[in-house]
Every structure is written in C-alpha cells, then in structure tokens.
Amino acid sequence: MQARRSHSKVTDAAPSHEELGRIVSAMNAVADHSNLRPWRIIELRGKARKKLGKGLAKAAGGDRDKYIAKATRTPLVLVVVVSPRQSGKVPLWEQEAVASGVAHLLGLLLHEAGWGSIWKTGSYARSKAVRKAIGVKRPEYLLGWLYVGGIPDRDRKPKPRKPLDIDRHLTVL
Numbered sequence: 295m296q297a298r299r300s301h302s303k304v305t306d307a308a309p310s311h312e313e314l315g316r317i318v319s320a321m322n323a324v325a326d327h328s329n330l331r332p333w334r335i336i337e338l339r340g341k342a343r344k345k346l347g348k349g350l351a352k353a354a355g356g357d358r359d360k361y362i363a364k365a366t367r368t369p370l371v372l373v374v375v376v377s378p379r380q381s382g383k384v385p386l387w388e389q390e391a392v393a394s395g396v397a398h399l400l401g402l403l404l405h406e407a408g409w410g411s412i413w414k415t416g417s418y419a420r421s422k423a424v425r426k427a428i429g430v431k432r433p434e435y436l437l438g439w440l441y442v443g444g445i446p447d448r449d450r451k452p453k454p455r456k457p458l459d460i461d462r463h464l465t466v467l
C-alpha cells in the first residue's frame with residue numbers, strides 16, 4: 295500500500311476485460327452496510343472513451359478536441375458510479391462511502407497487478423452532460439474515473455511519501 299503511486303503518464307498497455315473482472319470481483323471485500331453493493335464501474339476503451347470526452351466538452355461549453363484528447367489519454371478509463379439502493383437503514387452517505395472504498399481499492403489492486411492509474415474528477419464529474427454521455431441516469435452519479443494504463447518506468451523507485459503527523463491523525467480520548 296505504501297508503494298502505490300498515482301500515474302498520470304502511462305503506456306498503451308492495459309489490463310484485459312478478464313483481468314479487470316478478477317480485480318473487480320475482489321470488491322465484495324469492501325465494507326458494505328447491508329451488502330447493498332451500491333456501485334458499478336463503467337469500462338471505457340477505444341472509441342467509447344470519446345463519449346466521456348464529448349460529455350466533458352458539453353459540460354465545459356466547448357473545446358471538444360481538448361476534452362476528447364483528455365479522455366483518450368490512457369487506453370482504459372474506469373468510471374466509478376454510485377448506484378444508490380432504496381434502504382430504510384442505509385443513508386446515501388454510507389452508500390457513497392462504499393463506492394469510494396471501491397475506487398480506492400481498485401487503484402490499489404491495479405497497482406498490485408502492475409498497472410498505473412490516477413483517480414480524476416475535474417470540474418464536471420457531477421454534470422448532467424457527462425452522466426448523459428456515458429449512460430448514467432439519476433439517482434446514479436459519478437465519483438470520477440480512473441485513467442489506467444501501463445507503468446512506463448517500472449524500475450524507478452517512488453519518492454518516499456511525507457510521513458503523517460501521527461498525533462494529528464490518531465488521537466486518543
């Protein structure tokens with residue numbers, strides 16, 4: 295976990311749909327109140343990535359080429375969607391916490407499998423135009439997407455992270 299780093303620059307290699315399926319299958323280990331599984335991942339490759347780019351451009355009011363270039367910067371884009379379920383017991387914030395856990399674990403497992411990723415939102419992840427472009431209908435909404443690809447410099451050791459101030463993050467009452 296300490297070795298994970300986000301990778302904004304990746305190569306054209308990507309995990310196959312089958313490999314991704316195995317990684318996503320592990321998400322049944324995420325803590326999930328009432329096991330609602332209130333999330334889904336949308337896999338975008340090839341031309342499908344352009345849909346995200348077009349949605350971003352629409353939300354931004356133009357610059358299609360720029361946003362299509364952004365959305366196609368990596369061979370694989372994984373959109374993380376909160377899919378709220380009806381529940382008298384589990385409020386929306388708890389369901390979003392589950393989807394957020396999935397997004398974090400997805401990045402970690404991709405890293406463990408040797409793939410690079412970075413979680414992005416930008417300004418338009420919650421826009422209707424982006425939702426519409428990739429077939430996400432209310433009450434579903436996006437937590438952003440992971441850009442995924444091969445790690446270009448796998449032998450390079452990552453810079454150590456700044457240590458946490460443990461007294462701030464672990465307080466004793």
Ligand SMILES: Cc1cc2nc3c(=O)[nH]c(=O)nc-3n(C[C@H](O)[C@H](O)[C@H](O)COP(=O)(O)O)c2cc1C
Binds near residue numbers: 298299415416437
């Ligand atoms: C919900 C969420 C949204 C994010 N959105 C962006 C974004 O739009 N652009 C960006 O550069 N980084 C974004 N980040 C941060 C990166 O994913 C990444 O964590 C950061 O570059 C630090 O790298 P590290 O993960 O190796 O510490 C986001 C992170 C989270 C959790």
